[in-house]
Amino acid sequence: MQYRPTEIESKWQQRWAEAKVAEVDVTAPGEKLYMLNMFPYPSGDLHVGHGRNYILGDALYRFFRMQGRVALNPMGWDAFGLPAENAAIKRGIHPREWTLGNIGRMKQQFARWGILYDWSKELASCEPEYYHWNQWLFLQLYKRGLAYRGTAPVNWCPQDQTVLANEQVIDGRCERCSAIVEQRELSQWFFKITAYADRLDAGLDTLHEWPEKVKLMQRNWIGRSLGADVDFDVPALEHPIRIFTTRPDTIFGATFMVLAPEHPDVPKLIADHPDREAIDEWITAVRNQTNLERQEKGKEGRDTGKTAINPFTGEPIPIWLGNFVLPQYGTGAIMSVPAHDQRDFEFARQYGLPIKIVVRPASGETLDDANMTEAFTFKDESGVAANSGPIDGMPVPKAIETIIALIEERGIGKGTVRYRLRDWLISRQRYWGTPIPMLYCDKDGLVPVPEEQLPVTLPLDVPFTGREGNPLAKHEAFVNATCPQCGGPAKRETDTMDTFVDSSWYFTRFITPRDDQKIFDSAVVNRWLPVDQYIGGIEHAILHLLYARFITRTLHDMGLVAFEEPFARLFNQGMITKEGYRDPHGSWVPIAEVEWRDGKPYRGQTELTAEVGKMSKSRYNVVPPDELIEKFGADTERVYTLFIAPPEKEAAWSDEGVIGAYRFLGRVWHMGVAIIEALGNGQPGGDTPRAVLRKMHQTIDAVTKRVEKFEFNTSISGLMEYSNTLGDAVGANAASLRKPYEALLQMLHPFAPHMTEELWSMLGNEEFVLTSRWPVADPALMQEDSVVIAVQVNGKLRGQVEVPAPPDEATVFAAVFAHERIQTWVSGKEIVKRVYVPGKLVNLVVK
RNA sequence: GCCCCGGUGGCGAAAUGGCAGACGCUGCGGACUUAAAAUCCGCUGCCCCGUGAGGGGCGUGCCGGUUCGAGUCCGGCCCGGGGCACCA
Numbered sequence: 001m002q003y004r005p006t007e008i009e010s011k012w013q014q015r016w017a018e019a020k021v022a023e024v025d026v027t028a029p030g031e032k033l034y035m036l037n038m039f040p041y042p043s044g045d046l047h048v049g050h051g052r053n054y055i056l057g058d059a060l061y062r063f064f065r066m067q068g069r070v071a072l073n074p075m076g077w078d079a080f081g082l083p084a085e086n087a088a089i090k091r092g093i094h095p096r097e098w099t100l101g102n103i104g105r106m107k108q109q110f111a112r113w114g115i116l117y118d119w120s121k122e123l124a125s126c127e128p129e130y131y132h133w134n135q136w137l138f139l140q141l142y143k144r145g146l147a148y149r150g151t152a153p154v155n156w157c158p159q160d161q162t163v164l165a166n167e168q169v170i171d172g173r174c175e176r177c178s179a180i181v182e183q184r185e186l187s188q189w190f191f192k193i194t195a196y197a198d199r200l201d202a203g204l205d206t207l208h209e210w211p212e213k214v215k216l217m218q219r220n221w222i223g224r225s226l227g228a229d230v231d232f233d234v235p236a237l238e239h240p241i242r243i244f245t246t247r248p249d250t251i252f253g254a255t256f257m258v259l260a261p262e263h264p265d266v267p268k269l270i271a272d273h274p275d276r277e278a279i280d281e282w283i284t285a286v287r288n289q290t291n292l293e294r295q296e297k298g299k300e301g302r303d304t305g306k307t308a309i310n311p312f313t314g315e316p317i318p319i320w321l322g323n324f325v326l327p328q329y330g331t332g333a334i335m336s337v338p339a340h341d342q343r344d345f346e347f348a349r350q351y352g353l354p355i356k357i358v359v360r361p362a363s364g365e366t367l368d369d370a371n372m373t374e375a376f377t378f379k380d381e382s383g384v385a386a387n388s389g390p391i392d393g394m395p396v397p398k399a400i401e402t403i404i405a406l407i408e409e410r411g412i413g414k415g416t417v418r419y420r421l422r423d424w425l426i427s428r429q430r431y432w433g434t435p436i437p438m439l440y441c442d443k444d445g446l447v448p449v450p451e452e453q454l455p456v457t458l459p460l461d462v463p464f465t466g467r468e469g470n471p472l473a474k475h476e477a478f479v480n481a482t483c484p485q486c487g488g489p490a491k492r493e494t495d496t497m498d499t500f501v502d503s504s505w506y507f508t509r510f511i512t513p514r515d516d517q518k519i520f521d522s523a524v525v526n527r528w529l530p531v532d533q534y535i536g537g538i539e540h541a542i543l544h545l546l547y548a549r550f551i552t553r554t555l556h557d558m559g560l561v562a563f564e565e566p567f568a569r570l571f572n573q574g575m576i577t578k579e580g581y582r583d584p585h586g587s588w589v590p591i592a593e594v595e596w597r598d599g600k601p602y603r604g605q606t607e608l609t610a611e612v613g614k615m616s617k618s619r620y621n622v623v624p625p626d627e628l629i630e631k632f633g634a635d636t637e638r639v640y641t642l643f644i645a646p647p648e649k650e651a652a653w654s655d656e657g658v659i660g661a662y663r664f665l666g667r668v669w670h671m672g673v674a675i676i677e678a679l680g681n682g683q684p685g686g687d688t689p690r691a692v693l694r695k696m697h698q699t700i701d702a703v704t705k706r707v708e709k710f711e712f713n714t715s716i717s718g719l720m721e722y723s724n725t726l727g728d729a730v731g732a733n734a735a736s737l738r739k740p741y742e743a744l745l746q747m748l749h750p751f752a753p754h755m756t757e758e759l760w761s762m763l764g765n766e767e768f769v770l771t772s773r774w775p776v777a778d779p780a781l782m783q784e785d786s787v788v789i790a791v792q793v794n795g796k797l798r799g800q801v802e803v804p805a806p807p808d809e810a811t812v813f814a815a816v817f818a819h820e821r822i823q824t825w826v827s828g829k830e831i832v833k834r835v836y837v838p839g840k841l842v843n844l845v846v847k
Numbered sequence: 848g849c850c851c852c853g854g855u856g857g858c859g860a861a862a863u864g865g866c867a868g869a870c871g872c873u874g875c876g877g878a879c880u881u882a883a884a885a886u887c888c889g890c891u892g893c894c895c896c897g898u899g900a901g902g903g904g905c906g907u908g909c910c911g912g913u914u915c916g917a918g919u920c921c922g923g924c925c926c927g928g929g930g931c932a933c934c935a
Contacts (some may be wrong), residue, residue, distance in 0.1 A: 091914085201897045213930080216851060220931055227935080245935060258935090296931065316927045334935045342848075343933055420934050643871070645859060650928090657859070666886085714861070718872035724870090 001671035005633020009754040021769050022073060022116040026511055026524055030070035034528050035061045036507055038536030039076045043083060046109045048623045049576035049615045055638045056573055056647055058115040058534045062750040063707050066774040073509040074116040077103050079126035082160060082500045085432040088464040095432040112632050114753050119121050123513045125502035131434040132455035132520040136501055138437060140558055146192045154425055156184040164430045165190055166422055169544045189427035189436060193550045197222055197419040200549055209569035214541045219784045220316050221418025221542045228404050228415035231502035232308040241308060243267060246416055250400035252388040253358035254335035257308045257319045261286045262327035271690045286323045296710030299347050301325050311412050330418055342777040345375040359383040382678040426498045429470045431462060433496030441483035450484050460613055469495055484662045503544055504551040507531055507566055521572040526562045534567040571710060574650040580621035581608040613654055623653055636662045642712040642751055664720055665755055671730050672759040675741050678734035693781055696740045701777035703747050719748055
C-alpha cells in the first residue's frame with residue numbers, strides 16, 4: 001500500500017473543517033492556552049517562507065492540545081494598508097475586493113498546510129465591525145489627552161504621498177517603498193506614547209520569556225537617559241537657556257554652548273549679528289535638509305557672537321548654532337565638553353574652540369591634552385573628576401550624583417530622565433484605513449464624533465485617480481457632516497489611521513470578535529490574556545510590539561484589562577532564504593531560465609552570480625507551496641520546514657533537502673502498513689523488546705523537552721532515530737511493535753498531522769485529533785541495562801569497561817581492575833570521587 | 848562609533864565540561880530493474896601506515912588561560928551577520 005499524501009491530506013482537511021475541531025468556547029472550563037501568530041497583511045499568495053511561521057505555530061498548538069490544554073488558535077487579517085490602494089490605482093480593482101480576494105486565497109493555503117485555526121473567531125481590520133472599535137479606542141485616548149493634533153516636523157514620503165511614523169523610517173527611507181523621506185512641518189494626529197516611556201522601559205524587565213534581542217532593541221529605541229537639566233545665564237536675553245546633559249560631572253569643562261538652529265531663542269540671539277542674513281540663509285538650508293543629508297554634510301556651525309555664563313566656572317562661553325544638535329531631543333541646546341564628548345570634540349577642532357580636560361583616568365595615567373585625536377569618554381569608575389572644584393577627585397558616578405545635588409541646591413536645574421522615544425504619528429493621508437472620528441466645526445472647532453454615531457464608515461464609492469492626494473477628501477458626502485454640538489455644518493477629518501493602530505489591540509478582540517456592544521468583555525479577556533505564546537517575525541521587534549505594549553497599558557489605565565503586558569512569551573522565527581541569480585547588470589534571472597555549465601549558472605553566454613536572499617517575487621526565487629504539496633504532500637513540507645534549521649535561525653531552502661523528509665515519512669508509512677498487516681494476520685503480538693521500549697521512553701522524554709524549548713529540528717531528528725530503531729525491529733516481530741509505533745505517531749502528529757491521523761485510524765483507533773494525547777515517559781523504563789565506563793589516565797582514554805546499571809562503586813572498581821589494560825584508575829563524574837594512585841591521576845567517566 | 852548575536856565536514860546542522868560531527872542532504876559503491884525514476888543496503892571530517900583485518904596522527908576562526916578533561920568556561924584578537932546611530 002503506497003503512501004499517497006495528496007489523497008490522505010485533502011480527506012482529513014475536509015474532516016477537520018467539518019468537525020470544527022479547533023473551535024473554542026471561551027467560557028468553557030479548563031486550563032487555557034492562547035496561541036497566536038501575528039495576523040498577516042493579506043497580500044495574496046503565500047510561499048514556503050511564510051509557511052514556516054504558521055507551520056511552527058500549528059505544530060506547537062497541536063502539541064499543547066494533545067497535552068490537554070484548552071488551546072485557542074485564532075487567525076485574522078491586518079487588512080487595511082497601502083498595497084490594496086496601489087492595486088486599485090494600478091489595476092482598477094477596489095481595495096476591498098482585492099483584499100477579500102487575497103484573504104480567500106490565503107485561507108485556502110492555510111487549509112492545504114493542515115493548519116487548525118478557530119475560524120469562528122476570524123476578523124478583518126477593514127470591516128466596520130472591527131474598525132468601529134478602533135475609532136472608539138481613538139476617542140478614549142482623545143478624552144484622556146493621549147490622542148492630540150499637533151504641528152511638528154514630520155516624515156513625509158513623496159512616493160506614497162503620506163506622512164510616516166519615526167518607526168517606519170529606515171535609514172532615512174520609507175520602510176515600504178524606500179523613497180527618501182522628506183521633513184515637513186505639518187499638523188497631524190499623534191498618540192502620546194512618550195507619556196508611557198518610563199513604563200514601557202521598566203516593563204521590559206518583566207518579560208522573562210521574550211528574546212533578549214527584542215528587549216534590547218526596544219530599550220535602545222525608547223532610549224532612556226539619566227542626566228540633568230541645567231540653566232545657563234545669557235546676558236543678551238532676559239532668561240537663561242536650559243540645556244540637557246547626561247554628564248553633568250563634566251560641566252567645569254563646558255567651554256561653549258551649541259543650539260539647534262530651530263531653537264526658539266535663536267532669532268533674538270542673532271538679531272543684531274552683522275552677518276545675520278547669511279546665518280538666516282544657513283538656518284533655512286539646514287532646516288530643509290533631510291536627516292540623511294545633514295549627516296552626509298558633516299558638522300557645521302555658526303557663531304552667534306553671544307555668550308552664556310558657565311554656572312560653575314562663572315566664565316562666559318560662546319554660544320554657537322550647530323546642525324548636529326537635534327531640536328526634538330532634550331531642550332534642543334547642549335553644553336559642549338569637547339574633552340569628553342566625541343561630537344563636541346570634532347566641532348571644537350573644526351572651529352578652533354577651547355578644550356579643557358576635567359576627567360582623568362582613575363589609574364593615575366596622565367592625559368596628553370596637546371595631541372588629542374579623540375575625546376576621552378570615561379563613563380564609569382575608570383575616570384575621576386579633575387579641575388572641577390567641589391567634585392575634584394570623585395569617581396564619575398559619585399561626581400554625577402554630587403553635582404546634581406549642587407545644581408538643585410542652587411536652583412539652576414534638576415536631575416532628569418529623558419527619552420529618545422517620540423510621539424507616535426498616526427495620521428495617514430490615505431484612503432484604505434480607519435477614518436479618524438473627528439469633525440471640524442467653524443464654531444466649535446475640533447469636535448469628536450459621539451460614540452453612538454460610530455462607526456464612521458469608510459465610503460466605498462471613491463474614485464482612484466492616482467497621485468492627487470487622499471480620495472476621501474474629494475468625497476462630498478463623507479466630508480460634509482453636522483456638528484453634534486451646534487448642529488451646524490462641519491467637515492470630517494479625512495486622514496485615516498496608521499494600520500499599526502489596528503494591530504495594537506486585535507489580540508483582545510479575538511476572544512469576542514462578534515460583540516457589537518463593546519470593544520471586548522473585560523472578564524473573559526482577563527481570563528485569556530496575556531497571550532501565552534506569540535509568534536512572528538523579528539521585523540516587528542520595535543513597531544508592532546512596542547505599539548501593542550503601549551495600547552495595552554492605556555487599556556489597563558482605562559480599567560478595561562488587568563494586565564499591562566499583552567504577550568507573555570514571544571518567539572521570532574527566522575526567515576527562509578533562497579538562492580537566486582543575477583546577471584552582470586544586476587537584474588534578477590528567473591530560476592527557470594538558469595542553465596548550468598561546468599557547475600556554474602548561465603543565461604545564454606553570460607555567467608550569472610548566485611545570491612542567497614529573502615524570497616520575493618521581484619527576485620524570482622519564490623518557492624510556492626503548490627507544486628511541492630502536489631508532489632510530496634503538506635506533511636513533507638511541514639517536516640522539512642521544521643527540520644531544516646533551528647526555527648529562530650535564518651535557513652536556506654533546499655529543493656534536494658525536501659526529499660529527506662519525504663523518505664522519512666515514507667518509511668514511517670510502510671512500517672505502519674507492515675505492523676497493521678502483521679496484526680491482521682493474527683500473528684501473536686508478543687512482548688515488545690526491552691531495547692525498543694527503552695528507546696521509546698527515552699525518545700518521549702527527549703522530544704517533549706525539545707518541543708517545549710522550540711527545538712523542532714532536533715525533535716524531528718530524535719523521531720528519525722527512533723523510527724530507525726523501530727525499522728530495525730520490524731522484521732523480527734512487527735506485531736509486537738504496536739504500542740511503540742503508536743507513540744511514534746503521537747509524537748509525529750504535530751509535524752505530520754495528516755499522515756499520522758490516517759495511520760491512527762488504519763490501526764482502528766478513534767479519531768486522532770480529537771482523542772489522542774501526548775505520551776508520557778516512564779523514567780524507570782529509560783534506564784539502560786549496562787553502563788560503559790571509560791577509563792582515562794591523565795586525560796587520555798585507556799580503555800572501557802561495561803558494568804550493569806545502575807552502577808555501584810564496588811562493581812565498578814572490580815570491573816576496572818579486572819580489565820587487562822588498566823592497572824590504575826580513579827574518579828569519574830557521577831559515581832566515584834577522584835582517587836590518586838601514586839604518581840598518576842586517573843578518571844572514570846560514566847557514559 | 849556604540850550595543851548585541853554568531854564562526855563546527857562538501858552543505859543544513861547535533862553535542863547537561865566527558866569517545867566532536869547525532870539526524871538529514873549531497874557524493875561514491877552495491878541490490879532491484881531490459882533501462883530509468885522511485886525504493887532498499889553499505890561507505891562518506893582530513894592526513895598517514897597496512898594487501899587486509901586493523902593501527903596511528905590532526906581536527907570545532909586565531910593566541911593564551913582554568914581543568915584530570917574545553918566546541919562548551921575565562922582573557923585577548925580576527926572574521927561574518929544584525930540593531931542603533933550626531934539622542935548630548
